[in-house]
Amino acid sequence: MPKLSAAIRHSVAFTLNGVPRTVEVEPRTLLTDALRHGLGMTGTHVGCEHGVCGACTVAIDGAMARACLTLAVAAEGCDLRTVESLAPAPGRLGVLQAAFKRHHALQCGFCTAGILMSLDTYLRRHPNPSREDLTLVIGGHLCRCTGYAPIVAAALDAAAELRGTSEHPEDAAHA
Structure with a gap:
């Protein structure tokens, strides 16, 4: 049986609550997971994981966004704000x-x-x-x-x- 190779990871850089940040993620990593597990920003909650409940809402480049529907790699170069910024x-x-x-x-x-x-x-x-x-x-x-x-x-x-x-x-x- 062939060995599975290690997951490919990408470095994603963005501004988070006014501070430049970088996080290493797999291409399939959701922004909620990158924020919570990769950067310790636990104020962003994970509710339904389908974009319906709104618990994961963050601001991306000044617009409301559901972090559970956004891939972390899509945040490259963006300005993100979480509830911790308030x-x-x-x-x-x-x-x-x-x-x-x-x-x-x-x-x-x-x-x-x-x-x-x-x-x-x-x-x-x-x-x-x-x-x-x-x-x-x-x-x-x-x-x-x-x-x-x-x-x-x-x-x-x-x-x-x-x-x-x-x-x-x-x-x-x-x-």
Whole structure:
């Protein structure tokens, strides 16, 4: 019986949360696996592995993407952001994260990272969203714990804070 050769591996270089990174992967490695197992970015969750639940959502070159449907080699030269990029410093919450805390917009937290990434990506391009806009954005995410009302309320609050018009100007550093 012939011996199987070692798997071919490729070096993939990209910017991850503002830092140049390189990871060695097999051609079939999914971006979720490269992020979680190759680089230790465990905030990107693996849910359905079919692109339906949204738990694995990351930003690739400023666009929302399902990391479970993206091959790691496709990220070559890209700018990737994961949920870890939202915190301004260790132990501090970003504006959107703090709004989620204020509005009790998470419970088990499994879906939260993907939802935060979709909302962050959307709010960067649309700083004054309507409730309907946000409902459409999170419509691609499955949340079995909170329902979606507190998530939308948190996103509206965060958008207002980012625009400087918040009625709840809580400092995210104290969250």
